[in-house]
Amino acid sequence: xxxxxxxxxxxxxxxxxxxxxxxxxxxxxxxxxxTRDRVLKAAAELGWLPSGPARGLASRRAxxxxxLFPDLDxxxxxxxxxxLYVDEVIRGAERAATSVGDAVLIxxxxxxxxxxxxFSVAGKVDGLVVMARSLSQxxxxxxxxxxxxxxxxxxxxxxxxVVSADNRGGARDMTSHMIEVHGCREIAFVGGPARSPDSxxxxxxxxxALRAADLSTPDEPAAAGGFTESGGARAMxxxxxxxxxxxxxxxxxxxxxxxALSVLRAARIRVPVDIAVTGFDDIAxxxxxxxxxxxxxxxxxxxxxxxxRLLLDRLDQPTAxxxxxxxxxxxxxxxxxxxRPPAKGRTT
Amino acid sequence: xxxxxxxxxxxxxxxxxxxxxxxxxxxxxxxxxxTRDRVLKAAAELGWLPSGPARGLASRRAxxxxxLFPDLDxxxxxxxxxxLYVDEVIRGAERAATSVGDAVLIxxxxxxxxxxxxFSVAGKVDGLVVMARSLSQxxxxxxxxxxxxxxxxxxxxxxxxVVSADNRGGARDMTSHMIEVHGCREIAFVGGPARSPDSxxxxxxxxxALRAADLSTPDEPAAAGGFTESGGARAMxxxxxxxxxxxxxxxxxxxxxxxALSVLRAARIRVPVDIAVTGFDDIAxxxxxxxxxxxxxxxxxxxxxxxxRLLLDRLDQPTAxxxxxxxxxxxxxxxxxxxRPPAKGRTT
DNA sequence: TTAACCTACGTAACCGCTTAACCAAGGACG
DNA sequence: CGTCCTTGGTTAAGCGGTTACGTAGGTTAA
Numbered sequence: 001x002x003x004x005x006x007x008x009x010x011x012x013x014x015x016x017x018x019x020x021x022x023x024x025x026x027x028x029x030x031x032x033x034x035t036r037d038r039v040l041k042a043a044a045e046l047g048w049l050p051s052g053p054a055r056g057l058a059s060r061r062a063x064x065x066x067x068l069f070p071d072l073d074x075x076x077x078x079x080x081x082x083x084l085y086v087d088e089v090i091r092g093a094e095r096a097a098t099s100v101g102d103a104v105l106i107x108x109x110x111x112x113x114x115x116x117x118x119f120s121v122a123g124k125v126d127g128l129v130v131m132a133r134s135l136s137q138x139x140x141x142x143x144x145x146x147x148x149x150x151x152x153x154x155x156x157x158x159x160x161x162v163v164s165a166d167n168r169g170g171a172r173d174m175t176s177h178m179i180e181v182h183g184c185r186e187i188a189f190v191g192g193p194a195r196s197p198d199s200x201x202x203x204x205x206x207x208x209a210l211r212a213a214d215l216s217t218p219d220e221p222a223a224a225g226g227f228t229e230s231g232g233a234r235a236m237x238x239x240x241x242x243x244x245x246x247x248x249x250x251x252x253x254x255x256x257x258x259x260a261l262s263v264l265r266a267a268r269i270r271v272p273v274d275i276a277v278t279g280f281d282d283i284a285x286x287x288x289x290x291x292x293x294x295x296x297x298x299x300x301x302x303x304x305x306x307x308x309r310l311l312l313d314r315l316d317q318p319t320a321x322x323x324x325x326x327x328x329x330x331x332x333x334x335x336x337x338x339x340r341p342p343a344k345g346r347t348t
Numbered sequence: 349x350x351x352x353x354x355x356x357x358x359x360x361x362x363x364x365x366x367x368x369x370x371x372x373x374x375x376x377x378x379x380x381x382x383t384r385d386r387v388l389k390a391a392a393e394l395g396w397l398p399s400g401p402a403r404g405l406a407s408r409r410a411x412x413x414x415x416l417f418p419d420l421d422x423x424x425x426x427x428x429x430x431x432l433y434v435d436e437v438i439r440g441a442e443r444a445a446t447s448v449g450d451a452v453l454i455x456x457x458x459x460x461x462x463x464x465x466x467f468s469v470a471g472k473v474d475g476l477v478v479m480a481r482s483l484s485q486x487x488x489x490x491x492x493x494x495x496x497x498x499x500x501x502x503x504x505x506x507x508x509x510v511v512s513a514d515n516r517g518g519a520r521d522m523t524s525h526m527i528e529v530h531g532c533r534e535i536a537f538v539g540g541p542a543r544s545p546d547s548x549x550x551x552x553x554x555x556x557a558l559r560a561a562d563l564s565t566p567d568e569p570a571a572a573g574g575f576t577e578s579g580g581a582r583a584m585x586x587x588x589x590x591x592x593x594x595x596x597x598x599x600x601x602x603x604x605x606x607x608a609l610s611v612l613r614a615a616r617i618r619v620p621v622d623i624a625v626t627g628f629d630d631i632a633x634x635x636x637x638x639x640x641x642x643x644x645x646x647x648x649x650x651x652x653x654x655x656x657r658l659l660l661d662r663l664d665q666p667t668a669x670x671x672x673x674x675x676x677x678x679x680x681x682x683x684x685x686x687x688r689p690p691a692k693g694r695t696t
Numbered sequence: 697t698t699a700a701c702c703t704a705c706g707t708a709a710c711c712g713c714t715t716a717a718c719c720a721a722g723g724a725c726g
Numbered sequence: 727c728g729t730c731c732t733t734g735g736t737t738a739a740g741c742g743g744t745t746a747c748g749t750a751g752g753t754t755a756a
Contacts (some may be wrong), residue, residue, distance in 0.1 A: 008743095022745085048494070052404070063472065108439065122397055146352050370713070
């Protein structure tokens with residue numbers, strides 16, 4: 001309120017130089033305990049907190065990492081629920097950052113002003129984690145010219161560090177589960193937007209599993225549902241209309257699977273008895289729908305955590321070789337695939 | 349990568365002074381279009397982006413607002429889902445901030461190191477929005493000494509701006525709905541942690557409604573469920589064990605209501621036929637449980653938005669009188685209270 | 697006893713911007 | 727024709743820290 005006090009005032013009040021105050025604050029070394037106490041006392045008395053900008057300028061390190069994510073409302077159909085689980089990512093990022101004393105700056109690229117925004121943010125941070133589809137390749141390239149960028153996405157820009165979840169492996173495991181555990185032989189895949197790297201990777205995993213089991217392997221998803229609940233419903237109706245009745249349907253994400261479930265219910269087709277259904281992502285709703293949805297959980301928090309750690313490493317070692325990290329995903333069997341409900345109590 | 353370029357280099361390359369470059373970048377006035385273009389071109393060529401810290405230091409305005417929220421995992425029982433909906437708040441905050449060119453710095457106070465962290469953050473931002481229970485009153489006071497603080501909570505610290513949702517009004521409306529629309533006369537309230545301001549406010553609203561309808565009004569919640577799913581289940585079992593069978597139960601939040609639903613299902617008590625159930629918060633799962641949960645939606649995004657706007661106002665007008673904003677909540681009728689499912693299609 | 701080191705500081709030169717103050721030149725105006 | 731704005735700039739003094747370098751006094755090794 002009253003103008004913030006400065007290091008000079010603290011120095012004077014505690015009878016030392018600003019250099020010493022600075023040393024104490026960053027608890028380095030080179031001062032006696034007595035001095036330390038005097039400085040701390042003076043600082044508390046004045047209600048002083050070191051100016052971030054000043055430190056940043058002097059040390060060339062803002063102590064802030066940025067997290068850029070796509071603004072979800074703008075994109076595609078205006079589904080009520082956010083299709084992403086950004087908060088877990090944020091939480092992971094926050095954790096990794098604070099563990100080394102950094103803070104996390106977040107920004108959503110409302111697709112309109114993305115550019116403007118991104119640059120404003122880029123100036124304030126030491127490095128940036130960019131989530132998939134939040135920025136054009138061009139803009140990313142421009143930003144990466146001046147600060148380190150880590151991609152949190154399936155597909156990397158050449159030259160940039162990247163962390164992603166093992167979408168392909170997850171879809172493969174999921175599909176293999178249907179084949180081996182539930183003995184399905186006719187399985188359909190419903191994809192998201194055709195060019196979505198996530199959708200592509202998951203379909204590839206689906207193919208992997210079919211091939212490995214020597215089953216006939218389609219070249220394309222049986223339908224596309226745009227990764228939305230209504231899209232999934234639409235795709236399901238489409239399949240039924242075409243008389244397709246596979247033993248199981250592997251959906252590219254949970255939203256679509258959930259949309260399909262309501263269509264199936266309306267059509268009096270029992271899940272999983274008549275047809276098994278699986279999703280991907282393990283969104284919050286997945287365990288609450290009926291039947292609870294078998295799905296694949298992405299390690300959202302870890303994704304956030306690892307990408308920030310990678311960024312911090314990069315800041316320390318600007319010239320180290322580029323790294324690419326893929327995190328394992330986890331299959332979460334629930335009832336919609338035909339598995340028994342897990343032992344009562346805590347649901348996984 | 350290569351050392352970032354500075355305003356001097358841009359000035360030299362474009363043949364003007366740094367002052368002019370600065371003016372162009374903050375698109376003020378006092379330069380010709382020709383000059384502007386030259387500067388912009390030079391900046392692009394050098395891949396220059398203005399140093400946030402330098403600007404912040406010189407202008408005494410970091411262009412960053414902080415958002416402090418409690419770290420949810422540490423608190424209480426380790427339920428799988430986060431009991432808060434921080435991401436919507438963040439989104440709202442982000443939106444309000446970027447609309448004026450600011451960015452949002454987020455930090456979660458893992459209760460252990462809260463103090464440390466908060467101070468590190470406070471130095472980096474121009475002001476702070478502090479969510480309920482993320483910081484002790486003491487620490488808040490200390491921080492508020494040096495930067496403006498807006499509380500996002502039910503209960504304000506004296507002297508600080510505050511924004512909150514109308515919890516009391518929401519609970520009142522909910523309860524009145526049960527009385528007037530569904531004709532209930534025996535209604536029980538299940539609270540959260542006894543001293544939680546949210547729980548207290550909601551119970552007060554519950555009492556308001558009963559009193560207004562001249563029904564007998566208890567002085568305390570019928571049970572307490574700690575705002576968790578398992579706690580709600582426990583409370584439900586307790587009520588049943590004591591032979592209490594009200595016509596409706598108003599739960600202090602959705603988690604508890606959802607926990608109760610599974611207990612009721614297990615006990616073969618039909619909802620809403622035998623007993624009606626309502627929640628509070630409208631978490632994602634609420635519309636997916638069976639039956640879909642009637643609840644009260646808090647305007648999370650707006651809460652974030654308004655609190656940041658309030659903070660920005662405060663930054664402009666440090667001496668303006670303190671303000672307190674209460675945002676209306678919205679009742680979301682679904683099946684668990686006995687209402688019909690809304691017309692098919694888009695669920696609200 | 698003296699050279700060689702520590703330890704615990706102080707001095708002052710930056711870090712890369714913003715901005716107040718100042719200035720030159722080219723009309724407009726009386 | 728001299729005066730006064732306007733327009734389109736320049737100069738330079740900070741902003742509040744950090745940190746390389748210097749130094750005084752006490753220890754230790756030779």
